[in-house]
Amino acid sequence: MIYSDIEKYFSENVPQKNYSELSIDKESKSSLISSSKKSYDFDELNTKIKTSDTIIFNTKKISLVEFKNGDKIKEIDIRLKCSESIMSFLNFILEEQVVETLCFPSQFFQFYLVFNRKKINASQVNHFGNIQRKLQKEYSNFYSKVVIINQDQFKRVFRI
Numbered sequence: 001m002i003y004s005d006i007e008k009y010f011s012e013n014v015p016q017k018n019y020s021e022l023s024i025d026k027e028s029k030s031s032l033i034s035s036s037k038k039s040y041d042f043d044e045l046n047t048k049i050k051t052s053d054t055i056i057f058n059t060k061k062i063s064l065v066e067f068k069n070g071d072k073i074k075e076i077d078i079r080l081k082c083s084e085s086i087m088s089f090l091n092f093i094l095e096e097q098v099v100e101t102l103c104f105p106s107q108f109f110q111f112y113l114v115f116n117r118k119k120i121n122a123s124q125v126n127h128f129g130n131i132q133r134k135l136q137k138e139y140s141n142f143y144s145k146v147v148i149i150n151q152d153q154f155k156r157v158f159r160i
Helices: 002-013 075-095 122-138 151-157
Strands: 016-018 038-041 054-058 061-068 109-115 145-150
Touching: 002 054, 002 061, 061 075, 075 109, 075 122, 109 122, 109 151, 122 145, 145 151
Parallel strands: 061 109, 109 145
Antiparallel strands: 016 038, 038 054, 054 061
16 A cells, blocks of 8 residues: 555656666766656755655655766765665655655665666676675665666666
8 A cells, every 4th residue: 555655756756867868977978878868856856965866666666866978986875875865765755755664674676776877887886795794784774675786687677
């Protein structure tokens, strides 16, 4: 029930943009994902803190997704996106009275960080694997899954 209430609210009230817009790097003006398929613009919900770029409703899961097109992605930046995104999302749905309460740990929520495979070397990919395992354990009360993947893997997972 909670999942469908949240999804319904978003479909009726939250703007969508295509993935090309959602994944644009403001510095280079290039998109990580080139697609006209649309998703919810998470930045529209809270402009005061750094949140993920989009929210995807898929197979009874709510995925908070951050796109990173740069060549240097620090662990602290990933941690901040994980924690601030879930807090912002929860505050939003509770303030908007989309749901009355939400219990944790929740199997609804997932966090994805999507990186540009052309800008990340093999040692950084290994480092991302270590970060992913660490955050999966540390954030297990908030997210059922924490995933760090490249843009091609993301397109396959979400059929974009």
